[in-house]
Amino acid sequence: MKVQTAFQGLEANQKERLRKLQEQLDSLIGLQSVKKVIGEIQAFALIQKYRETLSLACEPMVLHTIYTGNPGTGKTTVARIFSRMLKEMGILQKGHTVEVERADLVAQYIGQTAQKTREVLQQASGGLLFIDEAYSLARGGERDFGKEAIDTLVKAVEDQRESLVVILAGYPKPMEAFLESNPGLRSRFPVTIGFPDYSDIELYKIALGMLEQREYTLTAHAQQELVREIRR
Template sequence: MSEVFDYLKMIADAVRTQHEMPVTWAHVVHACLGKAQELSGYRSERRLVLMQQALEKRVIDKLSGSAGLSSERLAEAAKRLEASEPDGPTSKFVHERILRWRSNARLDVPDWTVDVWINVLQDFHVSGDDFTRPGGWAQEPAPTAGAPPPAADWRKDLDALVGLGAIKRQVLELNDFLYVQRVRAARAATKGAPVEISLHQIFTGSPGTGKTSVARILGSIYREFGFLKKGHLVEVSRADLVGTVIGATEENTQRKISEAMEGVLFIDEAYSLSSAGNQDFGPRAIDVLLKMMEDHRDEFVVIVAGYPGKMEEFLSSNPGLSSRFNERLNFLDYTEDELAEIFKRLATHHGFDISHPKLTAAVMAWLEANKRATGSAFGNARAVRNLWEKMLRRQAFRLNRAGKVADAEPGLDVLLPEDIPAVT
């Protein structure tokens, strides 16, 4: 067994020499997957690419970027591995032997990415022996008739969001924190009391900056780690919680919290519960919320959202609020390039042609004018979607009046600058 640990050290030293960075087993596996795509007989297997992407999302990107190994370094390191195999190599490719060995051997290696890699293998229904099977890879299992659809992959949803670099990093850090705490708690010999985890969050930012989407992703993460059984999102505003007669606010708030049990209660513009004056029922909703957060501490998560300055006023309106929320995510307004990308993705998703040379500039001019007109209420991605829907209506009006609505009419899928409405 000492030969195997010598081999592990040699692999790590090889990567450090080339990249001068901390090395984990995920870096080695990532490099070998890249070699498999270049050289192996199963290089067309789509799961290779997906597994490499999964490693990037779960490990590599959070540890100073991707790492590769040169062919010479791989060959040098693999000599020790080959010597440790009692039956000799079963493949002529070094990277295949490394992938098989790392996927089949559960050694006591102090490297948390080994467990991540095992989870990736399970997610894609791949075994270590698949990497050296002469007949190619085993087929992915066909879905069972009547089986429920697989849970949505929150990592794909997070990557699909435009911009939000700092937010994405915070979400990934939270994911890693929960993973490490779960591993610590699962050890046979514990070292101290478990870390107390508060999952409640504060989101600050303008409308249309992705707060609801990220809240839904957090629900999926909490479900994945077993902190919430369902992880669903219940989105509410003041109108859903505050009543107009005595007792209605308490009843409304308790009902919405009941809907959010085992999931996430997302309160948009939460400051409206505390900013309507002394005769308002809003503070009663806050009192009910705080009590339910205490009585059902591990049964649901609360995320409060709104403009940064007003959220400070909200937190200071009740002595018990600030202590309930440990984490804050600040959603910045989208840049011009990010708004343009959102518009482009809408067009691509729905199969529209936006190649007119003046269209993008006209769209950005409309958004800028709308931002000046609305000020702090500018809707960001929401403004882009509103513009998109108005353009589709104007395009339909233009085509219909010109008698160009027919199956073969190419203009059905084309947007033009004249489809952009005036700013109101």
């Protein structure tokens, strides 16, 4: 079944909004490998939703994902677009993105972390929960309150997989160690998307785009200085 066929399950206004979101994703400088994987996930999800309308057997959709890469490589931006895409596809009800880190999930006293984490999960319900440097939840070992947050998250991603998408983000090596810290994590986050560092040319294009948005024009000398700074 082709992706274009799956689009038949969407209303005209959904298709138009989805097209505009795809344009936003495509307009991001670089990230070709990331865009490819997002496209594959989108195609799979659309096909499953369309099969559902035809009362055909559907594969379970586990969309919880791991984003790995250095800061500033577009992880948060892609997550925001992806969440809105899922709303237009009828997978998420709201399509909003809640961005958190360790301090937003872990409390200072015994018994409070699970409640704090559940409150964040409730805020993200119907949308996407983006946890930056997720491995920091495990940095304190077995006696740290972060373990309680991890256990609460593991249960939630299973129980709420039809109403919530969770993305764990951070550096590749610490993320791998984090997945080993809890047996339930790896199976519940089956897809990992690596965000590569930008090349010098891509950074130059990003800088020019930002300047254009702010209605600045660089002289030839300023452009040379920009190139020199990027290459340092």
